[in-house]
Amino acid sequence: MSIKPKYSRLIFAGVKKYELRKTPIKAQGNEVVIVYESNPTKAVVGSFHVKEIVKKSPEEIWAILQSDIGISESEFFQYFSQKRTGYALKIDNPQLFKRKTSLQELRALYGRWNPPQNFQYVKESQEAELFSKILGL
16 A cells, blocks of 8 residues: 555554545455555555444544544545545554565566555465565565
8 A cells, every 4th residue: 555654654653543545445354554655765664454444424534533543634634625435444553664675676576566556455365475575584
């Protein structure tokens, strides 16, 4: 999942407890999200588990989660402008990796890999291999 560095840092600092999305995520509970920090970092930096997904109107999400989403009210409503439904992924067990894996390293491992604009799914059969390569196990 691509996340801007300022929000990624809030996640790993324990301040941002929900990651916001405008599009639905196919996740059950306890799915692993690998965090790719977008420009200027351009690297995989950590992971977290999705404990639950809150699907509500932006107004309802703001009313119940405003203290746990790590952004201002104006940023929040600007992000969800023109949207009738929003998604808030409850973050569980955020893990900052000891070493970042740069975009160049990812491309060396996976060829013409491009970071997702929003998110991209990894097949369960590829998950262990991905973690192994990224973490150097």
